Amino acid sequence: MLTLIKNGYVIDPASDREGCYDLLLEGEIIRAVKKEIDSDEIQQEADKKGVRFTLIDAKDKYVMPGFIDLHVHLREPGYEYKETIATGSKAAAAGGYTTICPMPNTKPVIDSSDMVKLLLKKAQEEAVVHILPVGSVTLGQDGKELVNVKKLKEAGCVALSEDGKSVMDTALYAEAMRQAANNHLLIFAHCEDKSLVGKGVINQGKKSEEFQLPGICNAVEDIITARDILLAKETGATLHLCHCSTKDSVAMLALAKKDGLKVTGEVCPHHFTLSDEDILSADTNYKMNPPIRSRDDVEALKEALRNNILDVISTDHAPHSEEEKSKSFAEAPFGIVGSETAFALTYTELVKQGYLTIKQMVEKMSSNPAKILGIDKGCIGEGYVADLVIADPNAEYTIDKKQFFSKGKNTPFHGRKVTGRIEYTFVAGRMVYRSENVS
Numbered sequence: 001m002l003t004l005i006k007n008g009y010v011i012d013p014a015s016d017r018e019g020c021y022d023l024l025l026e027g028e029i030i031r032a033v034k035k036e037i038d039s040d041e042i043q044q045e046a047d048k049k050g051v052r053f054t055l056i057d058a059k060d061k062y063v064m065p066g067f068i069d070l071h072v073h074l075r076e077p078g079y080e081y082k083e084t085i086a087t088g089s090k091a092a093a094a095g096g097y098t099t100i101c102p103m104p105n106t107k108p109v110i111d112s113s114d115m116v117k118l119l120l121k122k123a124q125e126e127a128v129v130h131i132l133p134v135g136s137v138t139l140g141q142d143g144k145e146l147v148n149v150k151k152l153k154e155a156g157c158v159a160l161s162e163d164g165k166s167v168m169d170t171a172l173y174a175e176a177m178r179q180a181a182n183n184h185l186l187i188f189a190h191c192e193d194k195s196l197v198g199k200g201v202i203n204q205g206k207k208s209e210e211f212q213l214p215g216i217c218n219a220v221e222d223i224i225t226a227r228d229i230l231l232a233k234e235t236g237a238t239l240h241l242c243h244c245s246t247k248d249s250v251a252m253l254a255l256a257k258k259d260g261l262k263v264t265g266e267v268c269p270h271h272f273t274l275s276d277e278d279i280l281s282a283d284t285n286y287k288m289n290p291p292i293r294s295r296d297d298v299e300a301l302k303e304a305l306r307n308n309i310l311d312v313i314s315t316d317h318a319p320h321s322e323e324e325k326s327k328s329f330a331e332a333p334f335g336i337v338g339s340e341t342a343f344a345l346t347y348t349e350l351v352k353q354g355y356l357t358i359k360q361m362v363e364k365m366s367s368n369p370a371k372i373l374g375i376d377k378g379c380i381g382e383g384y385v386a387d388l389v390i391a392d393p394n395a396e397y398t399i400d401k402k403q404f405f406s407k408g409k410n411t412p413f414h415g416r417k418v419t420g421r422i423e424y425t426f427v428a429g430r431m432v433y434r435s436e437n438v439s
């Protein structure tokens with residue numbers, strides 16, 4: 001199979017390439033990146049070889065390395081009514097993602113090599129994007145007994161995370177970090193002080209008062225962020241801070257980087273797009289963990305993205321059923337979907353608003369996650385696997401949750417006007433997504 005993508009505006013921070021190029025894909029691989037590739041010649045070659053030839057006109061479109069999402073919830077096994085590997089990976093592909101890291105808070109939890117193998121086997125059969133599993137830190141995410149770190153690594157995990165919870169036993173977490181470091185596994189840290197959060201469900205402040213709901217103060221996140229950075233320093237672990245939402249968590253990340261520690265951080269589109277002032281009613285589509293914070297926090301997050309303190313934009317795609325989300329704000333589960341809105345929100349809120357250059361956006365959505373994972377992705381170079389995304393930066397439209405591939409429709413962004421549409425996604429040279437809007 002030969003695919004020629006012509007006249008696209010290529011943005012590839014890894015090779016420092018930005019400009020108009022033609023790309024030739026052969027089978028799974030990027031065969032050539034050149035200023036001009038003759039389509040007639042490729043057509044003739046395809047005829048001669050008897051293989052299919054696809055020509056894509058990418059004029060005025062962005063051609064980027066496929067996005068890599070370090071934080072998704074696929075819900076399989078155990079919660080297939082919320083999402084499956086098939087639907088979650090299709091949603092990812094529709095969002096321009098070619099590699100995703102599913103979190104282990106499934107039922108059962110991904111806490112053994114058998115579970116990792118099961119997940120990878122299912123992914124092999126049903127996922128349309130690459131799946132790199134994250135294992136839990138403790139058995140059953142019970143916070144008591146460590147997983148077999150070496151076995152999880154051998155089975156194919158890229159990181160350990162207790163996402164959805166924190167390991168509150170500091171000594172146990174330190175041991176987990178030591179073993180992770182010895183086995184070259186990353187730690188993805190969900191920072192939440194379980195004893196301090198209490199029954200909190202919304203950012204503590206005007207909104208928690210207005211809706212008379214228990215609040216979540218910034219210290220809930222900041223205390224564990226500080227602890228985890230100090231533990232990483234002590235143990236030599238490579239730490240990645242999940243879904244940073246507060247001003248002080250990014251200040252501590254900056255300090256840790258200055259200190260030369262192996263610490264990186266991610267932020268999710270909802271945390272830089274919305275502040276708690278945007279929560280006009282106790283709508284459960286605004287309930288997620290960590291919560292939407294104050295305007296001050298949002299500004300600090302944007303500034304940290306701009307000056308590259310925050311390395312990654314991830315989605316924390318957290319689908320739930322409509323029934324679950326129609327409970328009261330206090331009772332509904334935390335989480336919103338994000339795979340299918342992340343690019344448009346990032347492009348609209350950060351690139352168009354001048355916070356990030358397009359190159360920085362691609363760094364944070366593709367090349368930096370690849371670097372953190374230590375994988376040969378996030379790059380448009382000859383000989384690399386053809387994981388690519390093509391987007392129209394001028395398309396203006398309204399987000400419509402009914403069009404999501406995800407089973408989860410729990411988004412606060414339904415009806416929001418955005419700019420930037422994913423048109424095609426290629427995984428290992430195969431077109432896994434094509435927008436209906438492409439003629």
Ligand SMILES: NC(=O)N[C@@H](CC(=O)O)C(=O)O
Binds near residue numbers: 105287290318319336
């Ligand atoms: N983010 C959320 O609000 N929820 C996540 C868990 C998590 O990422 O903390 C979930 O699994 O639903």
Ligand SMILES: [Zn+2]
Binds near residue numbers: 163165190243290
């Ligand atoms: Zn989390």
